[in-house]
């Protein structure tokens with residue numbers, strides 16, 4: 001594999017996220033396998049299929065000048081290929097040319113699998129799939145399709161129209177790595193310091209402008225202690241990370257008619273809140289919601305160190 005195709009990203013939290021996704025994949029295809037639906041997996045930020053990890057070496061045993069040992073572990077796309085029972089259709093989307101080439105080679109190892117690779121922007125491709133596939137049946141597909149979608153961006157790449165399109169299918173279960181750190185970093189402490197680029201990015205990810213009203217409150221200036229005049233310069237963000245995460249959950253609940261579970265909070269290696277792993281169901285059928293949420297809740301609540309809040 002060329003250096004371009006090697007994908008180094010994440011850390012221990014990545015293993016945990018992928019572990020949860022892998023558990024859901026297997027229970028999902030098992031639960032739905034005899035129900036007549038065509039089961040699809042869509043990976044909108046598929047990467048290369050693998051993740052290169054550097055293993056710690058003991059200085060005592062390492063040759064002087066030796067390169068650290070690296071291993072490639074399965075990424076989301078490879079986990080999907082390995083799922084048993086298999087997905088009937090898979091769509092893998094990746095923008096980067098090198099990683100896309102790695103996905104093409106990965107596909108060759110699974111000749112029996114029906115896989116569509118798309119090199120392009122995740123938002124465009126996912127919206128097209130959501131609006132164009134016969135989720136609720138067609139002449140050749142009487143029962144229609146059910147889908148599992150993984151949104152795993154580096155940061156703030158997913159726009160709200162994509163989330164709405166997914167929810168609108170009423171047929172997709174979504175696992176979404178929501179960029180909590182991106183949100184609280186773009187939302188400066190003083191409202192006046194949010195520049196046009198940051199505001200546009202937050203509007204795009206959240207699909208609304210009302211977060212400003214929700215997250216910021218006027219704080220009186222010392223000279224204004226009695227007048228309490230509301231002034232743009234005195235508005236500060238009173239929404240902390242918990243409040244921002246709860247806001248995102250409410251936004252998702254406003255469009256997903258099945259369910260949105262409380263997320264699993266993911267922390268980075270330094271103990272800072274990094275992302276919220278959300279599970280949402282577009283399908284409103286009570287029986288499907290009962291089964292899907294029971295499984296996903298168990299997976300989300302299974303403990304791990306990077307989910308615990310640092311002391």
Ligand SMILES: C[S@@+](CC[C@H](N)C(=O)[O-])C[C@H]1O[C@@H](n2cnc3c(N)ncnc32)[C@H](O)[C@@H]1O
Pocket residue numbers: 009018044045046047048049050051074075076077093094095096099120121122123152153154157
């Ligand atoms: C966090 S990585 C995904 C890792 C992958 N899910 C895995 O487990 O191996 C994010 C990936 O999204 C790709 N990417 C970034 N922006 C994109 C976009 N707008 N559309 C599609 N892919 C994009 C990056 O090249 C990168 O490979």
